[in-house]
Amino acid sequence: MKHHNKEKLQNLPKVGRRYFLKSAAALAVAASMLSSLEAMASSDVIKIGYVSPQSGPFSPFAEADDYIIDQVRGLLADGLTISGKHYDVEILVRDDQSSPDRASNQAADLINGEEVDLMLSQVAIGPNVPQQCELNGVPSISTMGPWEAWMFPMGGKPDVGFQSAFHFFWGVADIAEVYTGLWNAIPTNKKVGMVWSNDVPGMALGNAEHGMPPVFKAAGFELHEVGNFPVGADDFTAHIQAFKEDGVEVVTGLFNPPEWATFVAQSAQMGFKPKVMTPAKALLFPSGVAALGQSADRMSTEIWWSPAYPFNSSLTGQSAAELVADYQAKTGRTWTQPIGVVHALFEAGVQALKLSGNPKDPEAVANAIRNMQLDTVIGKLDFGHGPAKNVSSMRVVGGQWRIEDGKPEIFITDNKTAPEIAIERPFEAL
Amino acid sequence: MARPLMLTIMRLLTPTLEFDMLVFIETLINGLLLGALYALFGMGLSLSLGVMRMINIAHGDFIVLGAYLSSVIVMSTDLGPLASLLLLLPLMFVIGWLLQVVLFNRVVGRDPLSPLLLTFGLSIVIQNLLQEGFSADTRSLPAGDLALQGVELGGMSIGVLPLISAAISIAVFWFINRLIHRSPVGAAVRAVADDQETARLVGVNDKRLFAYMTGLILVTVGIASVLYGMRTPFSPASGPERLIFSFEAVVLGGLGNLWGTFIGGLIIGVSQLFGARIDTGLGPFFGHLVFLLALIARPQGLFKGGKS
Numbered sequence: 001m002k003h004h005n006k007e008k009l010q011n012l013p014k015v016g017r018r019y020f021l022k023s024a025a026a027l028a029v030a031a032s033m034l035s036s037l038e039a040m041a042s043s044d045v046i047k048i049g050y051v052s053p054q055s056g057p058f059s060p061f062a063e064a065d066d067y068i069i070d071q072v073r074g075l076l077a078d079g080l081t082i083s084g085k086h087y088d089v090e091i092l093v094r095d096d097q098s099s100p101d102r103a104s105n106q107a108a109d110l111i112n113g114e115e116v117d118l119m120l121s122q123v124a125i126g127p128n129v130p131q132q133c134e135l136n137g138v139p140s141i142s143t144m145g146p147w148e149a150w151m152f153p154m155g156g157k158p159d160v161g162f163q164s165a166f167h168f169f170w171g172v173a174d175i176a177e178v179y180t181g182l183w184n185a186i187p188t189n190k191k192v193g194m195v196w197s198n199d200v201p202g203m204a205l206g207n208a209e210h211g212m213p214p215v216f217k218a219a220g221f222e223l224h225e226v227g228n229f230p231v232g233a234d235d236f237t238a239h240i241q242a243f244k245e246d247g248v249e250v251v252t253g254l255f256n257p258p259e260w261a262t263f264v265a266q267s268a269q270m271g272f273k274p275k276v277m278t279p280a281k282a283l284l285f286p287s288g289v290a291a292l293g294q295s296a297d298r299m300s301t302e303i304w305w306s307p308a309y310p311f312n313s314s315l316t317g318q319s320a321a322e323l324v325a326d327y328q329a330k331t332g333r334t335w336t337q338p339i340g341v342v343h344a345l346f347e348a349g350v351q352a353l354k355l356s357g358n359p360k361d362p363e364a365v366a367n368a369i370r371n372m373q374l375d376t377v378i379g380k381l382d383f384g385h386g387p388a389k390n391v392s393s394m395r396v397v398g399g400q401w402r403i404e405d406g407k408p409e410i411f412i413t414d415n416k417t418a419p420e421i422a423i424e425r426p427f428e429a430l
Numbered sequence: 431m432a433r434p435l436m437l438t439i440m441r442l443l444t445p446t447l448e449f450d451m452l453v454f455i456e457t458l459i460n461g462l463l464l465g466a467l468y469a470l471f472g473m474g475l476s477l478s479l480g481v482m483r484m485i486n487i488a489h490g491d492f493i494v495l496g497a498y499l500s501s502v503i504v505m506s507t508d509l510g511p512l513a514s515l516l517l518l519l520p521l522m523f524v525i526g527w528l529l530q531v532v533l534f535n536r537v538v539g540r541d542p543l544s545p546l547l548l549t550f551g552l553s554i555v556i557q558n559l560l561q562e563g564f565s566a567d568t569r570s571l572p573a574g575d576l577a578l579q580g581v582e583l584g585g586m587s588i589g590v591l592p593l594i595s596a597a598i599s600i601a602v603f604w605f606i607n608r609l610i611h612r613s614p615v616g617a618a619v620r621a622v623a624d625d626q627e628t629a630r631l632v633g634v635n636d637k638r639l640f641a642y643m644t645g646l647i648l649v650t651v652g653i654a655s656v657l658y659g660m661r662t663p664f665s666p667a668s669g670p671e672r673l674i675f676s677f678e679a680v681v682l683g684g685l686g687n688l689w690g691t692f693i694g695g696l697i698i699g700v701s702q703l704f705g706a707r708i709d710t711g712l713g714p715f716f717g718h719l720v721f722l723l724a725l726i727a728r729p730q731g732l733f734k735g736g737k738s
Binding site: 055056057059198226227228229230233234235237238239241245258261262264265266268269270271291293295 | 453456457460461464565568570572573574575577578579580582586587588589590591592661662663665702703706707709710711713714
């Protein structure tokens with residue numbers, strides 16, 4: 001190395017004085033930049049952890065993640081100034097591969113290894129990430145699962161809540177009301193066949209005391225149930241036979257798209273033709289609906305968010321329709337409901353950091369979320385006045401898929417739970 | 431939970447009403463159709479056990495691999511899943527032939543443990559390669575309208591796709607059975623299965639025969655993969671479960687007995703569906719239970735085994 005330098009020095013006179021001066025100046029600039037980089041590294045960085053199922057059976061919930069994280073990273077490129085202090089913001093994204101165990105491990109790694117200041121997560125597979133946060137005192141906001149399926153598996157009580165874990169989503173009673181609203185739109189014999197999956201969300205929605213069944217019963221529907229099915233089931237003969245025998249006209253339950261495809265195919269094969277099919281979860285995504293082909297026409301489901309929602313983002317100011325248009329232009333894919341919800345998750349996260357006064361203090365951040373109100377692209381979130389402590393509800397309405405020219409599109413048909421969202425079409429029987 | 435359980439047990443035990451009889455027969459038929467597919471899963475395993483005395487732990491992963499290859503063919507050409515067999519089967523044959531020449535021939539016939547360990551490792555390799563290449567997402571083969579059609583049969587409605595699957599399964603069993611019992615190649619195969627040393631003495635090249643045999647086994651696996659992928663969505667991790675169903679069909683029918691494997695598959699399928707009538711969450715459990723009971727009663731399998 002030294003030898004090398006000597007050689008260069010000996011060569012210098014040939015290069016000339018001007019060149020030397022220029023290079024020296026460049027060196028000086030580079031050195032000053034280096035030192036300023038060092039200074040940046042030593043200034044405070046807020047680390048936000050984000051865990052979601054980017055692969056595996058639940059991956060459709062995370063389909064829009066890349067787009068939204070890019071969007072948020074762009075918005076936070078200059079960092080945040082909170083109480084007069086400047087912070088850089090780093091978002092650490094982890095894939096739980098649709099496995100609850102892996103979600104726990106990823107959360108533990110983000111908490112202990114990366115020491116994140118705020119955790120955001122999707123809990124469609126179960127509340128493993130918030131549980132780790134609650135144990136370790138890291139502020140956490142999660143979404144993408146009924147709040148009952150988040151609170152009760154974590155051992156929480158609605159009137160007590162949690163120290164660090166917060167959640168926003170609709171509750172079981174909200175969606176049950178949406179379903180009865182859909183079904184009451186057309187005349188049926190009011191006989192409802194229910195099929196619940198044998199997992200955390202299925203047990204929560206299908207619970208005979210706290211789930212959807214009591215709401216259906218109160219609305220005058222007659223319930224028929226054979227039993228839960230194991231996730232990944234490839235045969236529904238027993239359910240379909242019983243529903244045919246009982247003359248069921250309305251089918252509901254909780255399915256993943258593959259199981260719903262199996263149920264629909266087998267119903268058709270066995271000659272079971274209900275008037276209404278309203279499964280939860282299975283029909284959320286255009287990809288799942290497209291796989292059903294024409295048979296998905298007039299199937300109904302809950303809608304958590306659509307471009308027709310009359311709300312704006314607190315981060316970008318975009319309306320729901322503008323957000324969807326931007327997503328479709330940038331990715332070339334059709335919009336899905338989680339776009340709005342994941343966007344709102346980051347809206348809530350950023351707002352919590354801003355309100356906390358000191359984003360590096362876990363308690364300050366948690367306290368900021370406790371009574372936070374925020375107008376987001378999915379509507380108003382209000383953690384202080386939710387259905388349970390630490391919970392903000394969100395809007396959910398009823399809708400129906402229509403397949404026109406082979407292209408699936410969902411329309412809002414029922415808005416009793418959120419009248420500010422306009423109805424797009426009347427409900428029709430299958 | 432207890433009340434619907436009691437109700438279904440009573441429904442199951444009182445087939446006196448006409449409708450309940452229909453339900454009983456419908457469950458039986460659907461079980462047989464599902465079982466015919468399980469039997470086809472088991473066929474390749476039955477062949478490798480019967481001829482090469484080799485247990486292939488990666489068998490289920492080969493079924494999943496075949497389904498993925500078919501989905502790649504379907505997506506990159508205009509072919510449907512059934513037509514994709516035209517490209518898939520030759521490909522599977524080559525994969526099988528290469529595997530035997532490069533890997534399995536090194537361990538086969540030495541002791542029972544080496545092939546077991548080798549294919550166990552292979553199973554993990556295949557699962558991880560599939561996950562790397564196709565991600566952990568579930569896929570299915572698009573069966574289109576075929577998947578929705580049913581035929582009316584005396585008040586019952588039976589799915590067309592399961593019927594086609596079962597017909598293909600029977601045809602494959604018939605063909606392979608004929609190949610082994612009525613052809614010169616089959617004679618050589620049976621000779622090796624009976625006594626490897628003597629077969630070698632009379633000029634049978636057993637290693638080359640094994641290579642063709644594994645090629646043939648993967649062809650049957652390819653057919654099973656496509657029928658499976660059209661019925662049920664699959665993911666890289668679905669292999670081991672397929673292996674269990676295959677294994678149960680083979681052991682239940684008697685090791686190395688081809689038609690025994692077929693009957694074994696039917697029994698597993700029927701027990702699963704009747705099990706699901708007792709408790710919908712426990713269908714596969716009842717399949718395993720019947721297997722266990724049959725194994726306790728007849729450890730050698732239901733039928734005479736040995737010569738495939």
